[in-house]
Amino acid sequence: EISACLVGSEMCIRDSAETGVAHGSRHAGQRVDPIVERRRRPRAGRLVNWYYRLKYAAFRRERRPHDGRRGLLAIQIDALAYADLQRAIRLGYCPTIARLLREESHTVRRWFCGLPAATPYAQAGIFYGENSGIPAFRFYDKAIRRVITCNAPEGVQYIRDRITAPGALAGGSSYVNLLDGDAQTVAFTVATRERVSVYRRLGGSRMLLLIALHPVRVARMVLQAGVEWLREEWERANGEMAGRATFAEGIFPFIRIFTNVVVRELQTMAILLDLYLGVPVIYSTFMQYDELAHHFGPSSRQALSDLRRTDARIAELLRMLRAAAGRGYDVVILSDHGMTPAVSYRVRFRESLGRTVEQLLADDRTPLRAVASFAEDSEYSDVGAQVLEAAAQVAPPDYGRVRRVLHGVRDWVRAHYGLRELIIPEKYRVDARNAVVVTYSSCLAQVYFADDQRSLDHGDIMRDPRRARLYAGLLAHRGIGLLATRTARGVHVESRRGRAILRDGAVDVIAGGNPLDPYGVDAIAVRAVASMVNQQNGGDVVLFGAYDGYEIISFDDQVGAHGCVGGDQVYPFLITPLALDASTARIEDARDIHRVVMLRYTLSVAPTIARNSSPVSLSGSAATADRR
Numbered sequence: 001e002i003s004a005c006l007v008g009s010e011m012c013i014r015d016s017a018e019t020g021v022a023h024g025s026r027h028a029g030q031r032v033d034p035i036v037e038r039r040r041r042p043r044a045g046r047l048v049n050w051y052y053r054l055k056y057a058a059f060r061r062e063r064r065p066h067d068g069r070r071g072l073l074a075i076q077i078d079a080l081a082y083a084d085l086q087r088a089i090r091l092g093y094c095p096t097i098a099r100l101l102r103e104e105s106h107t108v109r110r111w112f113c114g115l116p117a118a119t120p121y122a123q124a125g126i127f128y129g130e131n132s133g134i135p136a137f138r139f140y141d142k143a144i145r146r147v148i149t150c151n152a153p154e155g156v157q158y159i160r161d162r163i164t165a166p167g168a169l170a171g172g173s174s175y176v177n178l179l180d181g182d183a184q185t186v187a188f189t190v191a192t193r194e195r196v197s198v199y200r201r202l203g204g205s206r207m208l209l210l211i212a213l214h215p216v217r218v219a220r221m222v223l224q225a226g227v228e229w230l231r232e233e234w235e236r237a238n239g240e241m242a243g244r245a246t247f248a249e250g251i252f253p254f255i256r257i258f259t260n261v262v263v264r265e266l267q268t269m270a271i272l273l274d275l276y277l278g279v280p281v282i283y284s285t286f287m288q289y290d291e292l293a294h295h296f297g298p299s300s301r302q303a304l305s306d307l308r309r310t311d312a313r314i315a316e317l318l319r320m321l322r323a324a325a326g327r328g329y330d331v332v333i334l335s336d337h338g339m340t341p342a343v344s345y346r347v348r349f350r351e352s353l354g355r356t357v358e359q360l361l362a363d364d365r366t367p368l369r370a371v372a373s374f375a376e377d378s379e380y381s382d383v384g385a386q387v388l389e390a391a392a393q394v395a396p397p398d399y400g401r402v403r404r405v406l407h408g409v410r411d412w413v414r415a416h417y418g419l420r421e422l423i424i425p426e427k428y429r430v431d432a433r434n435a436v437v438v439t440y441s442s443c444l445a446q447v448y449f450a451d452d453q454r455s456l457d458h459g460d461i462m463r464d465p466r467r468a469r470l471y472a473g474l475l476a477h478r479g480i481g482l483l484a485t486r487t488a489r490g491v492h493v494e495s496r497r498g499r500a501i502l503r504d505g506a507v508d509v510i511a512g513g514n515p516l517d518p519y520g521v522d523a524i525a526v527r528a529v530a531s532m533v534n535q536q537n538g539g540d541v542v543l544f545g546a547y548d549g550y551e552i553i554s555f556d557d558q559v560g561a562h563g564c565v566g567g568d569q570v571y572p573f574l575i576t577p578l579a580l581d582a583s584t585a586r587i588e589d590a591r592d593i594h595r596v597v598m599l600r601y602t603l604s605v606a607p608t609i610a611r612n613s614s615p616v617s618l619s620g621s622a623a624t625a626d627r628r
Helices: 002-010 046-055 057-062 082-090 095-102 119-128 153-161 204-212 215-242 252-277 288-296 301-324 345-349 353-361 383-394 400-416 458-463 465-476 523-533 590-596
Strands: 025-027 030-032 071-077 106-110 138-141 146-149 173-175 185-187 281-286 329-334 340-344 428-431 436-441 444-449 480-486 491-494 498-503 506-512 541-545 552-554 573-577
Touching: 046 057, 046 301, 057 204, 057 252, 071 301, 082 095, 082 106, 082 301, 095 106, 095 301, 095 573, 119 153, 119 590, 138 436, 138 444, 146 153, 146 436, 173 252, 185 204, 185 252, 204 252, 215 252, 252 281, 252 288, 252 301, 288 301, 301 329, 340 345, 345 552, 353 436, 353 465, 444 465, 458 465, 458 480, 465 480, 465 541, 480 523, 480 552, 491 523, 498 523, 506 523, 541 552
Parallel strands: 071 281, 071 329, 173 185, 173 281, 340 552
Antiparallel strands: 025 030, 106 573, 138 146, 329 573, 428 436, 436 444, 444 541, 480 491, 480 541, 491 498, 498 506
């Protein structure tokens, strides 16, 4: 593209000055050091500025005034563990990230993400510093008798509606995130503070205008979509011939095209625009690795090689930073959790976990009865209707007849069909006869006895013969490595190895051996396990998939899993610039990322202009990294 040529001729213009001193400020009881502007003049020359002024003329009213604050560009690579990042760098899949680290403009560290190791929990902590009441990716709310699943917009909105803390993205942008962080601009963001239409959550008219301004990128997307479909078919066939376990959830090839091609390209376009406009805080998730790692494995060639394309998008963003960004930016690259190699429970034991629970309960003559009806038993049952609703909203206002037809089809689909029953495997099981709800979140599962609205403890379960028999049956199953329940003394954990009580970060073994030994946990992980089990909406019995030191049992059909402890799933990475050195900070939960990183860039931190200061170096070689 022409912009790359212009950048190459202009990016050698740099300011040099002394480093300024940032002043402290308080936010929510925490003392933070605000990040301030460290350059006095734009880096771009006249020709580059003229090109971008012309290109983005339609958005000129969105240009942010220069306020002396240094901006934050945070890039989340979903589910990439620290160990797998290092592996990808060694294999040459992340040349841009490697260059940032090699030239010592940034540092990288491993951190503990807390439990559950899942995106909704992590992003709630990162954006708001508040992530209680999220015990898993899928869980059950006894009070309202509803299964909450973060694959459905209503489930994520349930979480968003219960967060009261201010978001760290206020005044900024949120792209491809579950939560909005109070961002002013959102696209491909599932839940927002104010209820908005699906059309607006996808980016609305702003995204459509961006697409119209990039015909070359659109043509490239179409071409890449075809290539991605062929790649998916080849890799699937090659894996089957080689005898490797892979799983395609019916529509996964189309999901792969949408996420790996369309979403990645559109979010890059939106971030480039925001950098030019000088948006103060931008947070975007590149989710492609997560999708591929679930289906091919976290260390697979398919998942790691796809990082090359994400790395190329990062290089493109760095070029814009050096060329025509509306303010100085710090670049933070992180993951929200990691991933551990997994084996599907259904494949290994020829039945789902829900079916196992039903069989264990089948011998009871007097079933546990439900006191009210449950929520619909499919997290995808309304997807088709939502797509039709979005199409109706996009239709021009004078197309009233078209809208009415689409709404009519939407209502018919809602009345007759659900998507999951046709093409997507089971994600949870509601056994209304026995009033038992089982939710799966990769290698983590929750069992609820829904006939009692209380959160039951270990004693409540063992005093009821039917519940006790189910508990014993799950304990004996080879696919389940740990059962955790609440007690007055602490969290009770049990496996076939032994029993223990978790209290104050310590493991008090009360019979046999330490049941947590196979998972290799330390005091930080012990506290995290106890905290997760005690969370509001946590299961009456919490199940961990069996772990052999390398592979963990996944209750979903996955060959890469995350949710509980065991392996790399709880150890993501954090890359920060030298000015934001987080290498020695104590980070034991996603909430700590909010404190260590995000608070320093929020609007509530008083802006301070540091005159005679210079930027953190984004080296010329990093800015000119190869593109794909």
